[in-house]
Amino acid sequence: MHLERIRGVESRRLEGKKIVLGVTGSIAAVECVKLARELARRGAEVFAVMSEAAQKIIHPYALEFATGNRVVTEITGMIEHVNYLGKDGFADLYLIAPATANTISKIANGIDDTPVTTFATAALGSGKPMLIAPAMHAAMIENKAVKENIEKLKKMGVEFIEPKFAEEKAKFPDIEKICLHVERKLYSKEFLGKKVLVTAGPTYEQIDPVRFISNRSSGLMGKEIALELWRRGAEVVLVSSKDFGIDLPNFREVHVWSVRDMLNAVLEEIKGCDLFVSSAAPADFEVEMRDKKIKTAPELVLKLKEAPKIIKEVRRVYGGHIVGFKAETGLSDEELAKIAKERLEADKLAMVVANDVLERGMGTEETRVVVVTARRTQWLEGRKSLVAQKIVEIYVEDLL
Numbered sequence: 001m002h003l004e005r006i007r008g009v010e011s012r013r014l015e016g017k018k019i020v021l022g023v024t025g026s027i028a029a030v031e032c033v034k035l036a037r038e039l040a041r042r043g044a045e046v047f048a049v050m051s052e053a054a055q056k057i058i059h060p061y062a063l064e065f066a067t068g069n070r071v072v073t074e075i076t077g078m079i080e081h082v083n084y085l086g087k088d089g090f091a092d093l094y095l096i097a098p099a100t101a102n103t104i105s106k107i108a109n110g111i112d113d114t115p116v117t118t119f120a121t122a123a124l125g126s127g128k129p130m131l132i133a134p135a136m137h138a139a140m141i142e143n144k145a146v147k148e149n150i151e152k153l154k155k156m157g158v159e160f161i162e163p164k165f166a167e168e169k170a171k172f173p174d175i176e177k178i179c180l181h182v183e184r185k186l187y188s189k190e191f192l193g194k195k196v197l198v199t200a201g202p203t204y205e206q207i208d209p210v211r212f213i214s215n216r217s218s219g220l221m222g223k224e225i226a227l228e229l230w231r232r233g234a235e236v237v238l239v240s241s242k243d244f245g246i247d248l249p250n251f252r253e254v255h256v257w258s259v260r261d262m263l264n265a266v267l268e269e270i271k272g273c274d275l276f277v278s279s280a281a282p283a284d285f286e287v288e289m290r291d292k293k294i295k296t297a298p299e300l301v302l303k304l305k306e307a308p309k310i311i312k313e314v315r316r317v318y319g320g321h322i323v324g325f326k327a328e329t330g331l332s333d334e335e336l337a338k339i340a341k342e343r344l345e346a347d348k349l350a351m352v353v354a355n356d357v358l359e360r361g362m363g364t365e366e367t368r369v370v371v372v373t374a375r376r377t378q379w380l381e382g383r384k385s386l387v388a389q390k391i392v393e394i395y396v397e398d399l400l
């Protein structure tokens with residue numbers, strides 16, 4: 001079947017999961033074809049149910065194509081709502097995206113007169129997890145009755161995905177953001193109630209007011225580790241010179257520039273943290289900065305001084321687990337693993353992730369790393385998102 005060609009190509013995070021996608025009569029219904037396929041790319045099987053108003057915006061054939069399954073457009077003698085989302089229903093999650101003001105308000109008040117709301121009644125009664133992504137004009141979401149209905153559903157355990165507020169609308173969230181919420185809802189929760197601090201990306205050491213020294217780190221590895229910890233329930237603080245624009249609850253980005261800024265931010269944020277993942281590539285040297293832009297000259301001599309070591313400074317005030325990263329160049333696998341092991345012991349780290357950045361790693365989508373804990377030395381290779389997933393899995397297995 002055509003869908004099998006895309007299932008799981010992005011990741012296997014939703015493999016084996018059956019998601020019911022409820023679609024209602026918002027113009028954002030045009031996005032749900034892409035959403036269904038993105039969920040499939042992460043391994044899920046998707047089943048769609050549509051309200052009558054939704055069918056006036058997109059044809060059920062579009063969702064039949066996108067999911068590879070028959071679309072429920074009415075409740076029949078097959079009692080689809082019970083089969084999908086009843087106590088013994090086969091589905092793992094009910095995601096209503098987009099959800100209109102009408103559908104939200106009906107569900108909050110126990111009314112079900114459309115296939116989407118009848119599915120919700122079954123899901124709420126059977127305790128199946130529910131996620132709702134509202135989409136509507138600002139005037140509708142600011143309506144007191146709609147607001148109260150959202151609050152009522154939250155109290156009943158339904159989770160809402162924050163819309164994007166722009167152009168006087170509560171717009172449909174990015175599909176990536178919806179997928180992350182789905183993954184977190186269906187994932188293991190090892191980090192629930194835990195706070196983690198992650199650093200990512202390079203730092204910038206100013207030479208004069210307009211120039212700086214930096215490195216090729218993109219921050220992607222740290223970002224992916226932060227997201228993986230979030231999926232598993234953690235409250236995340238991500239300290240980075242890069243602005244990733246991550247808009248998730250319990251996820252905060254702190255922006256820094258130089259290695260000093262990064263150190264100060266980390267020391268400020270480390271209080272109350274259960275884990276520090278130091279995946280940034282901060283400068284090893286600070287520059288004695290000139291006040292004015294340096295003029296062109298045949299030669300320029302800059303004075304560099306050793307920068308503070310963030311992990312060492314953190315160790316003075318923080319007794320919890322630290323995961324360190326080490327970037328080297330031109331080493332054999334054995335040498336790299338040996339250096340990682342030495343670092344594990346010397347800095348009393350829980351885990352070290354080391355890679356040869358001449359090979360791959362800095363500024364690339366893919367990487368090859370060696371992970372060292374007290375219990376293992378393991379090589380990982382592939383897209384950074386998947387390597388990050390594996391690194392967190394190793395942490396959970398060896399250190400939680």
Ligand SMILES: Cc1cc2nc3c(=O)[nH]c(=O)nc-3n(C[C@H](O)[C@H](O)[C@H](O)COP(=O)(O)O)c2cc1C
Nearest residue numbers: 024025026027051053054100101102103114135136
């Ligand atoms: C083109 C179009 C776009 C609409 N967009 C929205 C919307 O974004 N959000 C919303 O709450 N209602 C929107 N509506 C109104 C709903 O379709 C209407 O309230 C309908 O009764 C919802 O039924 P349902 O919740 O069963 O799908 C729109 C209607 C039309 C015709």
